Amino acid sequence: MLHSYTARVTSSAKLSHTAAMILQAIHAGHVYGFSVMETTGLPSGTVYPALRRLERDGLIGSQWESQRIADADQRPARKYYRITPAGKITLQASRMRYPLLARLFPVSAGGKA
Amino acid sequence: MLHSYTARVTSSAKLSHTAAMILQAIHAGHVYGFSVMETTGLPSGTVYPALRRLERDGLIGSQWESQRIADADQRPARKYYRITPAGKITLQASRMRYPLLARLFPVSAGGKA
């Protein structure tokens, strides 16, 4: 258990194409689940479990929005994600592995959502 | 059985993102498995079963290369694929569903491989 956890964290995790795409969307500024769904078209059953796995593997971190802010915007609270340094390493590796990933978002990560 | 087969053929099949990407690669000219693997980075365990499913569903057709031509090129024979009219309809639907697909290949399908 601890051994497999260590191995997963120290080497860059090998991502599926879809998980890599979701990690890239986070990096590109689509920083909550619904936004990732909107920009990729991937269904919630894909996005949310993938976000959970990415966080399990230390490639992203998350933080719930305060209820006050959500109330002010008159919408449900969001769970915001950000890519970790390990996530950036894995994203690079994924872009080498899946050449088309680089075409998916502008090269400079924009503050889209 | 016949009923579910009919339903699958008459309406545009709903593709996964990965299958849609592979269909698009075929349409773009990557007309055999190894070429799809090279351009997408997707592993053989993904590409070949997906090609089989796409053909099962009538979205692509296939044809083995003649042994004589493969011999002349000094390589194993290839299984060439082409998109069907139903496949084109499904590809269009997929590009509506998954907005990022359009970014993956040049708009004009090139005769890449």
Added chain:
DNA sequence: TCTTGTCAAGTAGCATGCTACATAGCTATA
């Protein structure tokens, strides 16, 4: 002759993606 590498396709078993729901909060309308 055997080994290695590239091109090309294939496949069992496990991990992940997706359908078809679900919950929940807010607003607007009937």
Added chain:
DNA sequence: TATAGCTATGTAGCATGCTACTTGACAAGA
């Protein structure tokens, strides 16, 4: 008050994706 629509997240069970191999053909090198 109930319904509908939008925003946001979540999940069980089935379909698909991926690892880790395999086979096979050809050429080059030991």
